[in-house]
Amino acid sequence: MVLDIFLGILQIVLFPGIVFCIGLTFLLEWIDRKYYADLQNRMGPLYVGWRGILQPFADFIKLMAKEDITPKAADRRLFTATPFFSVAVPLLALLFIPITNVTGVLSFQGDLIFVLFLTTVIAILIILAGYSSMNRYSSIGAARAGLQLMGYEIPLTLAALTPAMIARSLTITEIVKYQAVAGMSILIFPSMIAFGVFIITLLPELEKIPMDIPEAETELVAGWQTEFSGKKYAFLRLSNNLELLLGAGLAVTLFLGGPYGIEKLPGLTALDLAIQANIVLSTVWYTAWFLIKTAIVVLIITNLRALFSRYRIDQMVRGAWKYLTPLMIGITAITMLLSAAVPGLYPIV
Amino acid sequence: MAELTQIPKTEELKNEYEIVEEMKNLLGSDLLEYKVPRVNRVWITVPNGKHYKAAEHLYKKMGVWFISTVTGLDLKDHFEVLFHLLDMQRKVEITIRVPVSKDKPELESLTDFYPGANLYEREVYDMFGIVFKGHPNLKRLLLAETFPEGEHPLRKDWTPDKWDPKKVPLIQRKPILPEETSDYVLQVGPQTPTLKEPMNFEVIVDGEIVVDVIPHIEYNHRGLEKAFEQRTFIQGIYMAERVCGICSQAHTLPYCDAVEQLLGVQVPPRGKYIRTMVTEFNRIHSHLLWIGVACHLIGWDTMFMYSWRDREVILDLTDLVCGSRVTAAINTIGGVRRDITDEQIYKIRKGMDILEKRTKTYKKIVLEEDTLLKRAVGVGYLNPSYLKAMSAVGPVIRGSGVKTDVRYDDPHFGAYDEIPFNVCTSDMCDVAGRLVVRVDELIESINIIRYILDHLPSGEVRVKVPRKVPPGEAVSHNEAPRGEVFYYIKSNGTDKPERVKVITPTMANLLPIIESCKGHYIADFVLNFGSIDPCIACMCRTTFIDISKSKPKKWVWTDEEMRRYGIEWYQNRGWRR
Numbered sequence: 001m002v003l004d005i006f007l008g009i010l011q012i013v014l015f016p017g018i019v020f021c022i023g024l025t026f027l028l029e030w031i032d033r034k035y036y037a038d039l040q041n042r043m044g045p046l047y048v049g050w051r052g053i054l055q056p057f058a059d060f061i062k063l064m065a066k067e068d069i070t071p072k073a074a075d076r077r078l079f080t081a082t083p084f085f086s087v088a089v090p091l092l093a094l095l096f097i098p099i100t101n102v103t104g105v106l107s108f109q110g111d112l113i114f115v116l117f118l119t120t121v122i123a124i125l126i127i128l129a130g131y132s133s134m135n136r137y138s139s140i141g142a143a144r145a146g147l148q149l150m151g152y153e154i155p156l157t158l159a160a161l162t163p164a165m166i167a168r169s170l171t172i173t174e175i176v177k178y179q180a181v182a183g184m185s186i187l188i189f190p191s192m193i194a195f196g197v198f199i200i201t202l203l204p205e206l207e208k209i210p211m212d213i214p215e216a217e218t219e220l221v222a223g224w225q226t227e228f229s230g231k232k233y234a235f236l237r238l239s240n241n242l243e244l245l246l247g248a249g250l251a252v253t254l255f256l257g258g259p260y261g262i263e264k265l266p267g268l269t270a271l272d273l274a275i276q277a278n279i280v281l282s283t284v285w286y287t288a289w290f291l292i293k294t295a296i297v298v299l300i301i302t303n304l305r306a307l308f309s310r311y312r313i314d315q316m317v318r319g320a321w322k323y324l325t326p327l328m329i330g331i332t333a334i335t336m337l338l339s340a341a342v343p344g345l346y347p348i349v
Numbered sequence: 350m351a352e353l354t355q356i357p358k359t360e361e362l363k364n365e366y367e368i369v370e371e372m373k374n375l376l377g378s379d380l381l382e383y384k385v386p387r388v389n390r391v392w393i394t395v396p397n398g399k400h401y402k403a404a405e406h407l408y409k410k411m412g413v414w415f416i417s418t419v420t421g422l423d424l425k426d427h428f429e430v431l432f433h434l435l436d437m438q439r440k441v442e443i444t445i446r447v448p449v450s451k452d453k454p455e456l457e458s459l460t461d462f463y464p465g466a467n468l469y470e471r472e473v474y475d476m477f478g479i480v481f482k483g484h485p486n487l488k489r490l491l492l493a494e495t496f497p498e499g500e501h502p503l504r505k506d507w508t509p510d511k512w513d514p515k516k517v518p519l520i521q522r523k524p525i526l527p528e529e530t531s532d533y534v535l536q537v538g539p540q541t542p543t544l545k546e547p548m549n550f551e552v553i554v555d556g557e558i559v560v561d562v563i564p565h566i567e568y569n570h571r572g573l574e575k576a577f578e579q580r581t582f583i584q585g586i587y588m589a590e591r592v593c594g595i596c597s598q599a600h601t602l603p604y605c606d607a608v609e610q611l612l613g614v615q616v617p618p619r620g621k622y623i624r625t626m627v628t629e630f631n632r633i634h635s636h637l638l639w640i641g642v643a644c645h646l647i648g649w650d651t652m653f654m655y656s657w658r659d660r661e662v663i664l665d666l667t668d669l670v671c672g673s674r675v676t677a678a679i680n681t682i683g684g685v686r687r688d689i690t691d692e693q694i695y696k697i698r699k700g701m702d703i704l705e706k707r708t709k710t711y712k713k714i715v716l717e718e719d720t721l722l723k724r725a726v727g728v729g730y731l732n733p734s735y736l737k738a739m740s741a742v743g744p745v746i747r748g749s750g751v752k753t754d755v756r757y758d759d760p761h762f763g764a765y766d767e768i769p770f771n772v773c774t775s776d777m778c779d780v781a782g783r784l785v786v787r788v789d790e791l792i793e794s795i796n797i798i799r800y801i802l803d804h805l806p807s808g809e810v811r812v813k814v815p816r817k818v819p820p821g822e823a824v825s826h827n828e829a830p831r832g833e834v835f836y837y838i839k840s841n842g843t844d845k846p847e848r849v850k851v852i853t854p855t856m857a858n859l860l861p862i863i864e865s866c867k868g869h870y871i872a873d874f875v876l877n878f879g880s881i882d883p884c885i886a887c888m889c890r891t892t893f894i895d896i897s898k899s900k901p902k903k904w905v906w907t908d909e910e911m912r913r914y915g916i917e918w919y920q921n922r923g924w925r926r
Contacts, residue, residue, distance in 0.1 A: 040651045041655065136534070140535070209648045209650075216872065218543050219543065309652075309724055314557075
């Protein structure tokens, strides 16, 4: 009993919980920066560690040591609290993502809805952070963040629910297990379109170009982040990295088969059994596959980031309501129709 | 009526004398004097009050719609105000000279026909205290609003000791909005990622929509025009070069041309061609820079990195020909400093081939890339007739389909009268149009450089000139990458100029662009101001002093060595391409 509690705490704090996730975000940020630089004919980080692999961590440490200023006009309590919460909320959501195992650290019936709810909370935290700092740039940034949220939230949620409808479950573990049997949901008909919409709606969620409208550097200095400095800014950056991991992790979990690797292919049953028999091997195997898949999603996002210029807020919201929302509603309807009308299409596991 | 004609009436000067005759008929004995010192130049002097009539006639009957600038002069016993108008049809630069008494420094404003004279007249008011009656907004322009009343630093009797900086109050602007409004002011500049240069805009916004923009450009007044007066003509070249880092060549060319007009010397053809070539280098480098910055402003940093990478090609060529990457420093009074060799010509040709290929790629991107078009098409719409009224210059007015280019309208400052080229225009009237014009001009510049290399005359590149310049006055202008650069120089027989007036294209384009921002999104505001480039000085040679040896060793690296060092440095750290 005591051992169980101890192990549980260890799981939450160390592996695959808080410390591991934060380490992973730094790795993903490095991959993102290095690939982005490569696309732009640059070198990217070089100095710290092997090819600058420790640069994101060094940035974090440096920012922690910087002077922390709270503006006089700011709502002091909210201003201090938002960076902390914006790290805590994605970390909480990450505990539901299966990384080392087919089940996340935390799991309950219908937890997908909870995770999607947490992604919305992150957006609301951004709005609060912008308004609490009482800066004009921040206020405009926060207003834009709110507008963006209205635009992307419905397609994002519907896209995430499409694999859930196919798997007939709102539990993340069940969706992953379903994909082990029926194949990745990116290969199943309407779900592949949902994957594309999911990636597109991740861009405004993560504030990446072409949807980095709330923090548009050249227009609003740093948008809603303008007044944050020192530790608070370090936390906001960490929060953004965690969101990237969460977004990529959700995409992997829902569409790319979660932490399962090649062992679920037909004809490799022996490998599958061997992996499941050894807990250490299975942990390493699943983590490695999760990492590879997450990195692929991050590379897709980075590629989009390098290819496009920033949309204007009205163009983004109009695009989301004109194309993405009707498309996702249509796909939801098609999925429901197909699963009702064609009984064998989505096998019941 | 004193006639100061220096060149007799010939068939070649038909247009010039047509204007003089018109003025004679209109003003009669009020035309105090006139002169036609060379092709394309007409100077007329009218008494205070009659200039309004003259300008009205020129604007309404003769179709002179462009005002280059307004110059103020302090001639000890009285002031003079010069209105420089450019007649694009007849290709004549007309200067209306108005004497203004010191007791009552007032004259009528020309903003009724030339709204573009707004900022120029404010500048004259700021520097000389000459009041323009009927001006809509006569406030200080280049100096801070809090500069003491009645202090006008370009007056000859003004000295800095009269002015105690400690007594000047700190800049504390009055709130520009009433308290009970939902609009608020967004400060853009003087330090912001949008504008790298010290300039401030108070953008009044209602949510996401820009309601009004108030520019403040007083942050970086360096007193260059005053500094010109304290330096010799040769030293003035260096001053002119430092007016703007990016258009350094574009500034020295009209400066030298104006001084050569005063001296009455002709630059040898080879020198003229080399000057023109470096001017086109300057244009290519500036436009590539601008494309990068414009894409950066809408968040497309990839394009920024690519266009700035290709800009290195032209910077290296400038270095090869002139000896430095950005500040070309090749012009001197009477010609150019350096000749070019066949090897350099070969390298320039190769560089042009690379640039042409890249530029065509950019053109394709500009015309096809969807997110770029979404941000550029229809943004910052400027009506051509409005731009003509405001006397806008450069790619801004050409982007609205008005075919004006100083290289074409008054080609005698360089070798442009002998070189065939097209004036690129676009009828899109928006940011995309300006983008297309600039990309087209890149290709046109490459063609001009190729033509110059093919037809380079042989012979000397410069003539010797005396240090002292005979008394007189001259105007010259050049099409800088951003538009018209205008120089007025008055000499008094010594080796120092009496007055140098400089006007840069941004001033002419400021008001129209602000107008086009109103009623649009904040996001579009930054792209509209994309043509204001940051200036980046770049060192390409480093001097090392090795003090570990007993005898200090000093050597200078060329950029080849520097580059090799850079490549090795990266390779030693395990990074290979």
